[in-house]
Every structure is written in structure tokens, then in C-alpha cells.
Amino acid sequence: MAERQDFSVDRTDRPGLPPSVLRVGDVLALPAVQEGAPTVLVGGSALDAGVRWVHASDSAAVARLLDGGELLLTTGAAWPTSPAALRVLVVELAAVGVSGIVVELGSRMPRVPAAVVEACAASGLALIALGAEVKFVAVTEAVHRALIDAQTAALRERQRLHDLFTALSLRGAPADLIVSEVARALDAPVHLENPAGEVVAIEALRVPVAEALRQGERGGDRVPVQARGVRWGWLVAAEGPPHPAGRATVLELGATALAFGCLADGEGAWTVLAHRSLVEDLLGARFAREEDVEVRLRRLGLDPSGGSVSGLVFRTDEDAEMLVARARAAGLPAVGARRGADVVLLVAAGADALTDAVLAHLSGGAPVTVGPSAEGVLGLLASIRAALDLAARPSGGDVPVVRRVADRPLERLVSALRDDRRLQAHSEQMLDPLVRHDRDRRGDLLAVLAALVAHPGNRSAAAAASHLSRSVFYQRLALIGDLLGADLDDGETLAALHLALLARRREETRPR
Numbered sequence: 001m002a003e004r005q006d007f008s009v010d011r012t013d014r015p016g017l018p019p020s021v022l023r024v025g026d027v028l029a030l031p032a033v034q035e036g037a038p039t040v041l042v043g044g045s046a047l048d049a050g051v052r053w054v055h056a057s058d059s060a061a062v063a064r065l066l067d068g069g070e071l072l073l074t075t076g077a078a079w080p081t082s083p084a085a086l087r088v089l090v091v092e093l094a095a096v097g098v099s100g101i102v103v104e105l106g107s108r109m110p111r112v113p114a115a116v117v118e119a120c121a122a123s124g125l126a127l128i129a130l131g132a133e134v135k136f137v138a139v140t141e142a143v144h145r146a147l148i149d150a151q152t153a154a155l156r157e158r159q160r161l162h163d164l165f166t167a168l169s170l171r172g173a174p175a176d177l178i179v180s181e182v183a184r185a186l187d188a189p190v191h192l193e194n195p196a197g198e199v200v201a202i203e204a205l206r207v208p209v210a211e212a213l214r215q216g217e218r219g220g221d222r223v224p225v226q227a228r229g230v231r232w233g234w235l236v237a238a239e240g241p242p243h244p245a246g247r248a249t250v251l252e253l254g255a256t257a258l259a260f261g262c263l264a265d266g267e268g269a270w271t272v273l274a275h276r277s278l279v280e281d282l283l284g285a286r287f288a289r290e291e292d293v294e295v296r297l298r299r300l301g302l303d304p305s306g307g308s309v310s311g312l313v314f315r316t317d318e319d320a321e322m323l324v325a326r327a328r329a330a331g332l333p334a335v336g337a338r339r340g341a342d343v344v345l346l347v348a349a350g351a352d353a354l355t356d357a358v359l360a361h362l363s364g365g366a367p368v369t370v371g372p373s374a375e376g377v378l379g380l381l382a383s384i385r386a387a388l389d390l391a392a393r394p395s396g397g398d399v400p401v402v403r404r405v406a407d408r409p410l411e412r413l414v415s416a417l418r419d420d421r422r423l424q425a426h427s428e429q430m431l432d433p434l435v436r437h438d439r440d441r442r443g444d445l446l447a448v449l450a451a452l453v454a455h456p457g458n459r460s461a462a463a464a465a466s467h468l469s470r471s472v473f474y475q476r477l478a479l480i481g482d483l484l485g486a487d488l489d490d491g492e493t494l495a496a497l498h499l500a501l502l503a504r505r506r507e508e509t510r511p512r
Helices: 024-028 044-048 083-096 114-123 136-170 175-186 209-219 247-265 268-283 290-299 320-329 356-363 376-392 409-416 421-441 445-454 459-466 470-484 491-509
Strands: 038-042 053-056 070-074 100-104 126-130 190-193 199-203 221-227 230-237 310-315 334-339 342-347 368-370 402-404
Touching: 024 044, 024 126, 024 136, 038 044, 038 114, 044 126, 053 136, 070 136, 083 114, 100 114, 114 126, 136 175, 136 247, 175 190, 175 199, 175 230, 175 247, 175 268, 190 209, 190 247, 199 209, 199 268, 199 290, 209 230, 209 290, 221 247, 230 247, 247 268, 268 290, 268 320, 268 334, 268 342, 268 376, 290 376, 310 356, 310 376, 320 334, 320 342, 320 356, 342 376, 356 368, 356 402, 368 376, 421 445, 421 470, 421 491, 445 459, 445 470, 445 491, 459 470
Parallel strands: 053 070, 070 100, 100 126, 368 402
Antiparallel strands: 038 126, 190 199, 190 230, 221 230, 310 342, 310 368, 334 342
16 A cells, blocks of 8 residues: 655755765876875775865865865875874864875875874775875866766766656556666666565566565665655665766656656556566566565565465456455465466465365356465465466366366376476377377367367267267277277276377467
8 A cells, every 4th residue: 555645845855965976996096196106094995985076285274174075185284293183183074074185295294194094094084195296286177077077977877867767657667667777777686665565576687586675675775656745665776886876866766757657557556567577477487596486475475485375277357456355355365467368366375275165255256277285486386387287278068167286186297297308208109190190181189089088988978079979989089099009998098198188288388
């Protein structure tokens, strides 16, 4: 559910300073500074401090003239000589937020006093010594030129991203595409979550999904997705490299595009997207680790490690979210999405809880196929695949309201071995004569054989299912027996042929 926010109409938020586009380390790399043979006395993370300006002064009271973000150039000519006074000077500079201190060594200060080095190290303030004389004005010009160039590049990048996300909004781009573009722009994992903490979309880039979510929770950047006083969720980015336009700016542009989508489509579109992308990723085996799917399922309210899980397939025109809502109202955590004419539902329940009465309530009377009870992500994948395979198979008569894979052991075996090449080889070896006959003569021997194995003890019913007279049906059976060199009255032979037909049908219906 979206959260409605209360805002004061007379409040004005003062925008913060734009992100620094130049660091102390960048300044050190400039040719004008390299001419001074710089030596880093205090570096490390201090060299990542942002530089927004350069100030040259030898005054010991320079701190009162600074606003923060300046890189101080000095010869130290007017600095005090006592260690205590030098420490106070450094503390004052650190307190106003200078980026660092660059000291040009000379006759007045042949080396940086130890008190200054110690105070800078304690304050986390970058300290660089120049062993050769340089023109401070040349350094200042070089830094200011670099700042202007970087700021110009940042403005261009911000405009490019603004145009990109505006175009996505106007085209009605789905939320997952916008999230992916934000992640690529930041070169960091990004995910979108609703106020309940459910993950709507995620672009993990090169990071496992579970780890990407943990990184975002540990200390990334997050901005609200909101408009007209309503908050629909959060756009969250894991820690990553600096961005020329500022990481917060990129996230805000993405959040604005997402908010436009919510205004146009309604927040319900997020729920559909979250469930559909998860179901498609699971069925397509688009995951490297089970944990990646498991954590997404848990964020949608279904824990596959907490007990039995099952896959259900409903042949219905109802929206998937309606079936999910009914399942949850019945106390069954569920995730669902439409796939063609069917709705796929993943539920945290085993066969004992999925009685015919419960299934009839969920489906509203529509046919439903139930996969076998399973545990964990891979078990859930096998269950829903088995249910899809059985749902795609004609029933040979009136379609029953409830069909269970557990009641059809061969179906279950074929689903379990769906990726085993030996099963397909068995099918090809047994059925090849019939396949070639039907192809060359436009025959119906495969259909006749399917009717036979569907009604192994009742050939009259098998003939009726084939829409053939009994005499013609028996002629077809004789021809099948001759082509295969098999006894169709032998139970083991019929079982092997049934298995071959199921494997062939599964291969024909496999998504390409």
C-alpha cells in the first residue's frame, strides 16, 4: 500500500551543495602540482575529500576566511613555531572543513613540523609537501579549470539522464526498465521496493541478488518514490563509484520517472511486475544461486524454506492478483503471474492443505493442475514445471476441475527427467518409425497410440477418443505393432511407449 505523506505548505527546503566533482587525489595528479614534486604525508581516505576551490595563504588565522571544501596552498611563512599552536591551527582548519593542506617547503620551513603531521593524521586531513617551488597562481588556475570542466561534464551528464528518464516516462516504460537504467548509470546494484518492503524490481548487475539487497540495506543511498503527497516506495542503490551528476541526483531522476508511472498506471502495476518477473526468472532458471530466488520470494511473503511448497496452474481468465489475494486470504502465502492462457501460482502449502475444496475456492471453479509437494527453490521449480507439463496435456475427455501430478506417476517422472538427454533419446528411438510414417503419409499413428496408452484397459474408449471406428482403430494398432516390432498387449511395452509419448509432448511444448 502507498503511504500518504503530510507536508507543510509554508516549508521551504534549502538544497544542499552540489556533489564535489574533484578530489584531493585528482588535484595531485595535475601537471601544475606534479612540477612541485609532491610527497603525501597524510593520505589514504583523506585524498578522497572533495575540492570545490583553492585558497592560497600563509596566515595562521586563515581558518576564519574559509567556508569549507577549499584546498589550502601555503608556505607556512607566518605559521607559529610552537607544536601546541600548530596543532590548534590544524584543528581550526579541519573544523571549517578544508579539503587538505599543501605546504611548499623552503628556507622558512625546510620540512613539515611533526606536530602538523600528527594533527592532520588525527583529524583525517590530507597533507602534501611540495619539494620544489611552484607558482601558486598556476596551481590555482589549473584546479579551477579542472573544476569548471568537470562541472560542465556533470551538467551535460545530468541533462543526458534527464532526457533519458523523461523519454522513458513518456513511453510508459515499465518500472524494471527504469530500475535497470538507474543501476547502469550508477554502476551499482539498484532495487525498487514498496512501503511493505517487497522487492518490485531489481538490477543486481554483476552481484548476486541476495548480496545486492544486503548491500542496499547496509548503507547505500535511498530516495522516496512519491508524488502528490503519496509515497509509493523507495529506490535503493548499493554503494558504488561517484557519479559526475551526483548519485542522489541520478536516483531522484529515476524516482521521478517511477512516480510518473505510478500516476499513469496505478500502484497495482508494481505488484503485477514483482510477481511476474519472479515467476519468469524461476521458470526460466535465470538465477545462479537458489538464495537469489529465495530472498525475493521471502520479500514477497513466501518462504520456500519454511515447509512444503507447491506449484499450481489455473486455466482462467481472472487476473493473477485476484488468485493471489484469495490464496492469502485463505492463509496461504502465494506469488502468482499470468502465462498465456494460464495463471501460475506458487504457494507455501503441501498436498495435505490443498484439498479439492480449497482449490475450488481459489480457482472459482476453473480447472487447476497441482504440482507435487516440494521443499526449497529447486523443489518449487520442479513442482511448477510438472504442473505446467500436465496442464498442457489434453485430458482425453472432459477436463476435470482438479488434476494432480501426484496421481500420474509417469508425468511426474518425465518432469523430473525433463533435462536428461537420455529420456529424449528413448523417445526418439521408440517412436521414430511412427514419426516418419505420419510425416510421409500425413498419418495419425501417434494420435492413435496416445489414445491407446490413455485408455490401456478399454480399447473401445480409446477408439472413441481417436474418433475412429473400432475396426479402423484395430487396423491402426496392427500397423503400429508392425512398424515398431512391438506387442501392444504387453504392459511393459505400453509403459515404455507411454513414457516416450510424454517425453515427446513435453519437448514439443517446451518454450523456445
